[in-house]
Amino acid sequence: MKASTLRPLPWGDPGMTALGLGGAALAGLYTPTPEPQAHATLRAAWDAGLRYFDTAPYYGHTLGEHRMGAFLRECVRDEFVLSTKVGRLLRPDASVRPMDNGWAQPLPFRPHHDYSYDGVMRSFEDSLQRLGLERIDILLVHDIGRRTHGAGHDVHWSALTGGGGFRALEELRGDGRIRGFGLGVNEAEVVHDSMQEAKLDCTLLAGRYTLLEQDSLAVLDECARHGNAIVVGGPFNSGLLAGNGKFDYADAPADVLARSDALRAACAAFGVAVQAAALQFPLAHRACVTCLTGARSPQELEQNRAWFEQAIPASLWRALRSAGLIAEAAPCPGDPS
Known part of the structure; x- marks a missing residue:
């Protein structure tokens, strides 16, 4: 499959390209990304045929939306799909410092969670202003979930449900x-819970359905049945499969490291980079429409594209299944439909 292949969305055209570009690295996650480099990366993505872009107010404390908007508003609007997120309002705060929340050079705004009706509407309007665009295609509820918020989850969930957050999204749609809304999360359980509350069109699920981890398979099957298109985020599991030793934004535990090493060795035996297998594997599931990567340079973007388009023998997928390295029920590229 080509990175530029258009994949259909439940609500129709335009579809998403099979490979998309996420905006966290462009906003300086952990490491500064100079403005010209961010622009060059976006240009490289466009020139490679990518037409799906994702960002969020939280990225760089609004820096991500400013950068992505500055590029995309020079492009033909109907030729790309853009998603951004709601759930945090960014308020001016002179006390913001480098590396706050992991952003190398954040702008002087402090995030405050707000999943209510008014919070969603205000976030939407603020994003339009920062992006400089007349519309946003997909709004994703950012980082909702018990694993993320711990003891504060019930308060935020109440704001999203009884407090009208989902109602605001339904009105906007x-x-x-x-065009649609859903979630942008790192946990699968809340996807199931949210589907009991609202009709979700599209969900960015990061790190939970990957070559390394398929525990969310039942949730993805549910999404496929109900037309909730999945954007696969974090295909390298916070970089572990790319070799940085991180899993879910922290040092990987020993058992996860061992599984990653086993996957890497199995792929190498077939002459395949584990990153190529990681980018291609999730899209075999019928719920998954695109794979989102976070390149921060044209070189990284081109490498991701090459991995995504690398030919992989069907025998590798069979070997991974036989070794118990991927779930028996998980579909693989090339499986009979």
């Missing part, structure tokens, strides 16, 4: 200001 209903009057055409957005």
Whole structure:
């Protein structure tokens, strides 16, 4: 499959390209990304045929939306799909310092969670202003979930449900200001819970359905049945499969490291980079429409594209299944439909 292959969305055209570009690295996650480099990366993605872009107010404390908007508003609007997120309002705060929340050079705004009706509407309007665009295609509820918020989850969940957050999203979709909405999360359970509350169109699920981890398979099957298109985020599991030793943004535990090493060795035996297998594997599931990567340079973007398009023998997938390195029920590229 080509990175530029268009994959259909539940609500119709335009589809998403099979490979998309996420905006966290462009906003300086952990390491500064100079403005010209961010622009060059976006240009490289466009020139490679990528037409799906994702960002969030939280990225760089609004820096990500500013950078992505500055590039995309020079492009033909109907030729790309853009998602951003709600759930945090960014308020001016002169006390913001480098590396706050992991952002190398954040702008002087402090994030405050707000999943209510008014919070979602305000976040949407603020994002339009920062992006400089007349519309946003997909709004994703950012980082909702018990694993993320711990003891504070019930308060935020109440704001999203009883407090009208989902109602605001339904209104925006209903009057055409957005094409669809869903979640942008790192945990699968809340996807199931949210589907009991609202009709989700599209969900960015990061790190939970990857070559390394398929515990969310039942949730993905549910999404496929109900038309909740999955954007696969974190295909390298916070970089572990790319070789940085991190898993879920922290040092990987020994058992996860061992599984990663086993996957790497198995792929190497077939002459395949584990990163190529990681980018291609999730899209075999019928719920998954695109794989989102976080390149911060044109070189990284081109490497991701090459991995995504690398030919992989069917025998590798069979070997991974036989070794118990991927779930028996997980579909693989090339499986009979």
